[in-house]
Amino acid sequence: MLRKIIVIIGIVLLATGLAARNPEKIWNFDSDKTGNIPEGFTNEVGEWKVVADPTAPSKPNVLAQLAKNSGSTFNITLVSGTNYKDVDISVKMKAIDGKEDQGGGLIWRAKDAKNYYVARYNPLEDNYRVYKIEKGRRIQLQSADIKHSEGWYTLRVTMEGDHIQCYYDGKRYLDVKDLTFREQGKIGLWTKADAQSHFDDLTVSGK
Numbered sequence: 001m002l003r004k005i006i007v008i009i010g011i012v013l014l015a016t017g018l019a020a021r022n023p024e025k026i027w028n029f030d031s032d033k034t035g036n037i038p039e040g041f042t043n044e045v046g047e048w049k050v051v052a053d054p055t056a057p058s059k060p061n062v063l064a065q066l067a068k069n070s071g072s073t074f075n076i077t078l079v080s081g082t083n084y085k086d087v088d089i090s091v092k093m094k095a096i097d098g099k100e101d102q103g104g105g106l107i108w109r110a111k112d113a114k115n116y117y118v119a120r121y122n123p124l125e126d127n128y129r130v131y132k133i134e135k136g137r138r139i140q141l142q143s144a145d146i147k148h149s150e151g152w153y154t155l156r157v158t159m160e161g162d163h164i165q166c167y168y169d170g171k172r173y174l175d176v177k178d179l180t181f182r183e184q185g186k187i188g189l190w191t192k193a194d195a196q197s198h199f200d201d202l203t204v205s206g207k
Contacts, residue, residue: 022084024205028058037077038063044113046075046191057092057152057200068194070100074133075195076113078188079202084108085184087206090156090167095123095148097196104191104199106157109181117181118190119157119166119174123148128173130157130166132180144173152200 032038032050041048047067056062065075087108095102105120114136121128129143146168156167166174187204191197 027202029061029063040080042078044076048077062198062200065191075191078186082187083184084206086160088158089204091202092200094152094198098194101193101195104197107188109185130174142174142176
């Protein structure tokens with residue numbers, strides 16, 4: 001009887017997708033050495049290093065993008081060992097500096113540094129946008145206006161199948177469908193040009 005119950009529970013979990021989900025992972029960078037890139041993160045483009053920040057949501061450290069690139073340069077770090085299709089990903093972010101660009105955002109379903117989805121917030125433009133980057137070319141999928149406030153804010157993205165939803169401080173602003181990238185891929189973080197930003201509490205779950 002007990003075995004039959006276990007089998008039934010397993011079937012229900014598989015049907016809902018719960019059994020296939022990977023455990024939630026969180027990176028708060030507090031055990032990483034300052035001045036270095038965190039273990040498991042790649043420095044694709046830009047200068048990504050752990051730094052101390054007394055304002056960090058989880059003290060003492062954050063992951064910072066320090067490069068001051070120009071033009072259409074996309075500063076990217078990807079997380080090795082992550083491989084998600086349906087995903088729930090979030091990060092806390094603070095814009096530090098940037099004259100051409102500010103802010104940044106989340107990458108998911110990344111095949112490599114030139115093929116991925118990204119949702120980013122730009123305080124200079126007061127907008128939140130979701131893009132697909134295909135062969136290095138950025139294509140906007142949707143945009144929403146959000147007035148900037150100083151300090152930390154939380155970006156969150158969910159994608160299931162072709163359905164993308166993007167949240168800013170808990171409120172959904174973007175809702176779009178796309179299937180350019182159908183397979184599992186890495187997650188990561190993103191800024192553009194000279195946007196120097198701090199990131200903390202990167203969190204992901206999915207399958």
